[in-house]
Amino acid sequence: QVQLVESGGGLVQAGGSLRLSCAASGRTFSSYAIGWFRQAPDKEREFVAAISWSGGSTYYADSVKGRFTISRDNFKNTVYLQMNSLKPEDTALYYCAASIGPREYESGVWYEYWGQGTQVTVSS
Numbered sequence: 001q002v003q004l005v006e007s008g009g010g011l012v013q014a015g016g017s018l019r020l021s022c023a024a025s026g027r028t029f030s031s032y033a034i035g036w037f038r039q040a041p042d043k044e045r046e047f048v049a050a051i052s053w054s055g056g057s058t059y060y061a062d063s064v065k066g067r068f069t070i071s072r073d074n075f076k077n078t079v080y081l082q083m084n085s086l087k088p089e090d091t092a093l094y095y096c097a098a099s100i101g102p103r104e105y106e107s108g109v110w111y112e113y114w115g116q117g118t119q120v121t122v123s124s
Helices: none
Strands: 003-007 009-012 020-024 033-039 046-051 058-060 068-071 078-082 092-099 118-123
Touching: 003 092, 020 033, 020 092, 020 118, 033 068, 033 078, 046 068, 046 078, 058 068, 078 092
Parallel strands: 009 118
Antiparallel strands: 003 020, 020 078, 033 046, 033 092, 046 058, 068 078, 092 118
16 A cells, blocks of 8 residues: 655746655555656646656656656655746646556556645746
8 A cells, every 4th residue: 555645836937946746655665656647627637757666767748858857765755756947838736646567657547546636837
């Protein structure tokens, strides 16, 4: 069992930065891949970024590549999403999710545990 709690969201102007955190409970956190997903009002949930259990592999949606960076600290049971050069279209509720072994990191169906989300709002 893994419980996830996101934090770090807020209101920022376009071009600004935020760092989201995903804190996990459970001693097996280091066994899980972690993904970030987001959902804007009236839109479907979409993949943002993911990181393997070891941190050795990372994956990004094309829309955030070069602007967002995912990382993890298994000693702190935390995954981070550094978001730079934010755009109004990045506005969404951001979720982190955990998977013991996703076949596709970009697909939410492979993630067993989800957090409640943290809101990111980017003003123009």
